[in-house]
Amino acid sequence: MSDLTMGQGASGEGAFRPRTIALMIVVGLIGFVGMLIVGAYAPDLRSGRNGGAHALSNGATGYAGLVALAEATGRRPQIVRDKRLLDVPDLLVVTPESGYIDMSEVLGQRTDKPTLVILPKWATMPDKDTTGWVNYVGLAGRGNAERVLAPADKLTVAISRSQGFRLVSRAAREYGMRFTAPRPLQTFSGAGVLPLITDRDGRIVLGALGTRPVYVLSDPDLIDNRGLATEAGARAALELLDYLQHNGAESIYFDVTLNGLGHSSSPLKLAFSPPFLAMTLAIAAVLLLVGIQAVARFGPARLRPRAIAFGKAALIDNAATLVRRAGREAALGSRYAQVIRERAVNAFGVPARLRDGAIDDYLDRLRGRARFTDLATAATQAQDRHALAQAAQALHRWAITDNKETRT
Known part of the structure; x- marks a missing residue:
């Protein structure tokens, strides 16, 4: 379930109004800057x-x-x-x-x-x-x-x-x-x-x-x-x-x-003195823009997706993720070849009397550019993810494209 579901019933009204919070921030910033300036020039103001x-x-x-x-x-x-x-x-x-x-x-x-x-x-x-x-x-x-x-x-x-x-x-x-x-x-x-x-x-x-x-x-x-x-x-x-x-x-x-009663040099005073004053003002402007960006939202709020999504697609994605993390992707080649064989039997009208090897012989005699048994063997013997993907794509083209006339 989503980590946001529990908070959907909470009220959007906080303890303070937005104007009150903004006023507190502005007063705090002015006080902080004033403290820095007084701290830098206090010895000179005696x-x-x-x-x-x-x-x-x-x-x-x-x-x-x-x-x-x-x-x-x-x-x-x-x-x-x-x-x-x-x-x-x-x-x-x-x-x-x-x-x-x-x-x-x-x-x-x-x-x-x-x-x-x-x-x-x-x-x-x-x-x-x-x-x-x-x-x-x-x-x-x-x-x-x-x-x-x-x-x-x-x-x-x-x-x-x-x-x-x-x-x-x-x-x-x-x-x-x-x-x-x-x-x-x-x-x-x-x-x-x-x-x-x-x-x-x-x-x-x-x-x-x-x-x-x-x-x-x-x-x-x-x-x-x-x-x-x-x-x-x-x-x-x-x-x-x-x-x-x-x-x-x-x-x-x-x-x-x-x-x-002389002036005292300090890095803080340099920040408010030319030529470093220009850099200080530039940094202050950047912080002001960042603050505006944080306070004023541009566009509607985007909710985070659920931790576990709904539907078959989410179930398949989760299963694929488990297989990938377990490192067992290459072992799926033989099973994918079996799925293509079953689909080809129905699609190409293979006689029901044929069994096992006879079915493979029948599929090999189709007009495709490649033999089914060769493609199935390549998928079964794949050792890594890249080889498995190439073998699966070849089987898919054989079933969908190469024997299109036979299927019709």
Whole structure:
């Protein structure tokens, strides 16, 4: 019996309507794709509002205010999250938060390009009441700032009390840069350093490392969010950027890769980025078509046939299958020859008095092109399926075609 017979009485109405199932599938697919995209770009979507000393931070020691001020005044600031973009010809502002951060890779790409390195000064802790704000714990210490450029450039950092006097702009008088010394004031010194901004005692606040266009700002309070609290401080910060951007470039770049906010490479992100995005969309289109093909049927449903069919033809086919699987096909030759003999006796009017060999002699004398006994012997002696088929066909032609006139 058929394996489908038992289910014919079942209702075609499922537990859910087709529209409900389709809606569940669509929502699931959208959620899955969204999860993949968020998982690929989650590191790149971090806002940086963690109170750190970098260009995305809105805390007192951050530089988000300087970025916003540069944007508002047409200086086109750019946030660098990819280390491959550090080799730009424009001014790059680097803000390492610790002396243990490796600066060699960044400075190696900036040997002949303007670069401003801002030394760390403060130790802070997150503010519990306002997200992104910080509270001062104290000074980070001279050793932390001295390790930023070591061992390539050995700097000596000093922290002194400040009376709030105006700093001296030695090599940049034409740009103004009228800074007021923060309290306390962090300065530095080193071999071959060219002073650009100093305090009254000649201690360097901003200096160039020899002939290279690499500048060091010892006190971040001059241009961080805290330093931009006054109009004079904001104006001086912009004048400082304009002075360091002396090559006429149109943008200012702020690096955040050293602050742990850079882009992360992953195979999943490559799937959503050119040129691999085209292949991803092609695969999505193929899956969509496969889904449509699975949901929407083209034409009426085709039922599977019964396991055991009805009628004599099915019975004969089953019997033939059993004989074939048993390997006994060649043994049927003699029986087929006997069937043809019996049909020939009736068809050709063989006298009833003849028996056995006399019948074969009578059939051999018919006008056929071959003798019946020869054909019957070939069928009886067949050893394989191919030989049996040829002998059976020859017997069939002898009975049907070769002796047609005799039969009529």
